[in-house]
Amino acid sequence: MAYTIPITIVIFLNLILISKAARNLNPIGNQDESSLVSQVGICSLLIETQGYMCEEHKVTTKDGYILSLQHIPGGRDGTKADKPPVLLQHGVLMDGGTWVLNSRDESLGFILADGGFDVWIANTRGTNFSRGHTSLSPSDPAYWEWSWDELVAYDLPASIRFVHDQTGQNLHYIGHSLGTLIAFSAFSKDQTLNMLRSAVLLSPIAYLGQMSSTLARAGADAFLGETMYWLGVHEFAPRGEAVAGLLSVICMNPGSDCSDLMTSFTGPNCCVDSSMTDRFLEHEPQSTSTKNMIHLAQMIRTGTITMYDYGNANDNERHYGQATPPVYDMGSIPKDFPMYLSYGGADELSDVQDVKTLLESVKDHDQDKLVVQYKEDYAHADFVFAVNAKEVVYDPVMTFFNMH
Numbered sequence: 001m002a003y004t005i006p007i008t009i010v011i012f013l014n015l016i017l018i019s020k021a022a023r024n025l026n027p028i029g030n031q032d033e034s035s036l037v038s039q040v041g042i043c044s045l046l047i048e049t050q051g052y053m054c055e056e057h058k059v060t061t062k063d064g065y066i067l068s069l070q071h072i073p074g075g076r077d078g079t080k081a082d083k084p085p086v087l088l089q090h091g092v093l094m095d096g097g098t099w100v101l102n103s104r105d106e107s108l109g110f111i112l113a114d115g116g117f118d119v120w121i122a123n124t125r126g127t128n129f130s131r132g133h134t135s136l137s138p139s140d141p142a143y144w145e146w147s148w149d150e151l152v153a154y155d156l157p158a159s160i161r162f163v164h165d166q167t168g169q170n171l172h173y174i175g176h177s178l179g180t181l182i183a184f185s186a187f188s189k190d191q192t193l194n195m196l197r198s199a200v201l202l203s204p205i206a207y208l209g210q211m212s213s214t215l216a217r218a219g220a221d222a223f224l225g226e227t228m229y230w231l232g233v234h235e236f237a238p239r240g241e242a243v244a245g246l247l248s249v250i251c252m253n254p255g256s257d258c259s260d261l262m263t264s265f266t267g268p269n270c271c272v273d274s275s276m277t278d279r280f281l282e283h284e285p286q287s288t289s290t291k292n293m294i295h296l297a298q299m300i301r302t303g304t305i306t307m308y309d310y311g312n313a314n315d316n317e318r319h320y321g322q323a324t325p326p327v328y329d330m331g332s333i334p335k336d337f338p339m340y341l342s343y344g345g346a347d348e349l350s351d352v353q354d355v356k357t358l359l360e361s362v363k364d365h366d367q368d369k370l371v372v373q374y375k376e377d378y379a380h381a382d383f384v385f386a387v388n389a390k391e392v393v394y395d396p397v398m399t400f401f402n403m404h
């Protein structure tokens, strides 16, 4: 694309100026992070304020990351859950707040709790309330040395196992966006399935080759993540200076309308209330690793779903024992595992063509174990924030759970 080269140069200069400052910048303030977590959390900020009981939990992954989970053990009227546990897994640049940002009658976390389900909310490493580690600090570059491969290998199994062990039951899983990518990848290797009853995949992502979001594609084509990484910015902090600088440059590109960032990134959401924007900006977006953004950009450029590509045969050989990164084979997802996929015609991150590629690769799935829902006017954020998502998606999802 014609604008790629000049944009890369401008960004490069821009980044040199800001990367040094950004590296030393703690995007969420200078307080001691670990001591605050016990007092302030998603429970106290977003759940108890709506009249629900809520418990904060911690789980440590096999590679040392300390993740927070919230547990809503019952409905707003104080009744205890009498249905199986459900684990909610947010997408990239988001955290568990995703599920409880709307009103009680619109947020999936509350709707499930009021529907009798035992609700558990996961928070990926690097997000505001999952920044602990047994030996590393988020200011260490090594803390950020991971992509979604590590979420598949460590975070996802740790959170699922934790809920399984706490409740003594197999659980239902609900993922949005990256929360579907890591699930599909784990399922394709037959991981975690022995602890799950079923999975609901909202804005399903396995392939990104047709992705139409101009912002995300411009970033991938210009190798922005790689440039940031090379300059030593290992935390991709959307509230930090480095990303703000990047956005201001991408937004100079005539193809990117940045007057409404959520729309230019996710697509035109039909049904997200405008009052959501303020609540959204108060709690999201959240940090991820620059390496994770590079991995996603690789998927956008190649259209494949593989492990992180180290960029040359030698380094791949060293990590994987082969010259190219191993493929996650979507066709290997066990055919009898109950799945509910819901995708939208206006979603620019989970593009319709990419979802069709995914559906093609699971076409031999047992027909009575696969529900596919298409909502023509839904874009990426509608699946978690739409005012009508209860009728459109969540009620059918609960019916699906009751059958499995």
Ligand SMILES: *[C@@H]1O[C@H](CO)[C@@H](O)[C@H](O)[C@H]1NC(C)=O
Binding pocket: 028, 033, 036, 037, 040, 128, 129, 282, 283, 284
């Ligand atoms: C991040 O966590 C701190 C407490 O550690 C809290 O005060 C703040 O509101 C949180 N910010 C976001 C964006 O969640």
